[in-house]
Amino acid sequence: MADPLRAAVAIAGVGDAGIGEAPPGSRPLDLIGTATVAALADAGLTTRDVDGLFTASAYYGMPNLNVGEYLGIRPRFSDSTNLGGASFLSHVGHAAAAITAGLCEVALIVYGSTQRSDGGRLKSVAEAFPDEQLYAPRYPITQYALAAARHMHEFGTTREQLAEVAVAARAWARLNPDAFARDELSIDDVLGSRMLCDPLTVRDCCLVTDGAGAVVVTSTERARTLRRPPAVVLGFGEAHWHRNISQMADLTVTAATDSGARAFAMAGLGPADVDVLQLYDAFTINPILFLEDLGFCAKGEGGPFVAGGRIAPGGALPVNTNGGGLSYCHPGMYGIFTLIEATRQLRGEAGDRQVPDAQVALAHGNGAVLSAQSTVLLAADAAA
């Protein structure tokens, strides 16, 4: 029997604001407002139609209250699940459940940050864990460096293969006029850039930008009556296994094994059915881990898998077609932008970076230190 949540809801509108560097003096709430206006206009709706509010933030302790107040939205369903950068993909699943249960009808998922304008410091909700804090890891790069080093040790993954991920992201970004980093980038450039935390150089790390994104979710039935073609939610899954890196059982296996399996099971699909992927690339090791854990290649083969431009423009498997967190934008948490780009690809409105005939898209979010994983499978209506 098909899962009752399969294809129950769809993304009806997407919008962004302040990507890269926001107008001087902007606050996160201003960007959230502008992205919301854009996403609702995209759907042909207004703030008056929104009755479900989903957000997460490192700025506001009770972000739904700040965002609801600012936007003038009085939701009857409100969720501030905070799984770090994975939050917004989980929000899609939670919105699907709420809409299907009749608890709300139009859900707004929104996020914004002025991290770059703030001076680049990662606004973090990370609390000190005494067992680790005594060794002063630099959160979060040290944790990802430890994962990358272990992957290299166990499977022979190379720094060149990590660099392939950054180079592919940059090549996609060069096709995206809205991407923040569009200069040419070679593997040698990545290898030769400043080492921050071995084996990760500054070019193995995501950007520090401003930016906001908004996504409107409603029933697939209603989405079909709205302005733009729906991106139908075929499946979703979430999982988290740890908070602190010393508590992660195997640094080469993430909870994406669970979130991905759950999403594929709900959708009745497998990796071979996916035309385009958006994988949260906070660091170059991330897409390698997620390609393995989501079943696109075997465990340990992620390095060779991404080599030779396979995930770059013109390669066999298009990954992070907007340029990703490595080259498009990364305002503290990136997850919502995986949903926005997946939707644009399914609608065929991605311009020079459009993947021909993209029918099924996978969006994947990662939170904290490989801690939380959340996967959403989307499809054009014809493929749903």
Next chain:
Amino acid sequence: MTHRPPQEQAATARAMGHVAYQHCETCGARAAFLRVLCPVCGSTDLTVHHSAGRGVVYSTTTLRTREGARDVSLIDLDEGVRVMGTVAGVPPEDVAIGLPVQGALDPEGGDEPRVIFTVERDG
């Protein structure tokens, strides 16, 4: 059974240059992150022990800051638990996965005692 709060027990061990770990008397699971329950089976029948401090490097990185480069590693202790630590006495770039190490009180720890690791030369 009455217990002192887990973080107090961890701090007591640390002040002696030891890593504390909990052993679940119900399922045998061990954890160096002391809690009030077993994270595997949920049992509260726990005993707290001190590791002998011997282990191997599970993963390692050299963190480069304005103040210089230093090692941050994850150590798998022989008792079957993993902790974060730092390997001292060798250049941070020379710390490698699989290296046998021995933990002891950091002589420069000051008022915040911590365990640091040195390479076990006789393995």
